[in-house]
Amino acid sequence: MKGLIVLFLIFLPIVSSVYSFGAREQPKDIGNQLSHLLDYPSVLGETGGIVVIQFSIGEGSAIGKVKVFTHDDKLNNDLIRQLTGKRVFLPDRHPAANYTVKLRFIRLNKPLGKE
Template sequence: MKKSLFLLTLVGFLATQAYATPTKTRKTKAPKAKLEQQLAKYVSYPDVLQTHKAGVVVIQFRVNAENELSQLEVFSQNQQLNNALKQQLTGKKLVGYGSDTGEVYTVRLRFQPE
């Protein structure tokens, strides 16, 4: 009796799960690593960091309809570094990020000497 009740419950559970549909659709985002890799192609090791040898800089930006970086902000204590990174990244294109022009992206770039 217990086995048949258990099997009946199991079959009922599996049947309801087979016809279940998710209520929310998930919006998939591109992984951050890919975004950071794309940005790394455009950035060279800043001369300002030659004395510090390494550093981490946080940048925020938006991507316009043409897939170009816009409204770029660099957050570091060194104004020379901020200007150098803005100059290197402004107007550069990112593949796969231009669909939602209102989204603000925040990326951490790590600089290490070669």
């Protein structure tokens, strides 16, 4: 009986914590959200690069007022086109705030999962 009580005391918190975390989706990091929205810019070629992007979040969590800080207008226009109007989730969104994110683009030469 004592073993059953100990098992119950261990099992109940595990089940309740698994259920509570699974019941609601945890917000993703903004960099991860943006990386899922963007295609690799062909302008960067094989070398990749780091790009700084500034934007605001408007009504309906839509990205707007996108600024890309590079000297390449083709790259700037491509990233602005890809991000404008897309939706992201930020739990503490402020309508007047600008968000600045540094993204690293890396071109993978091999398919994922193959050595």
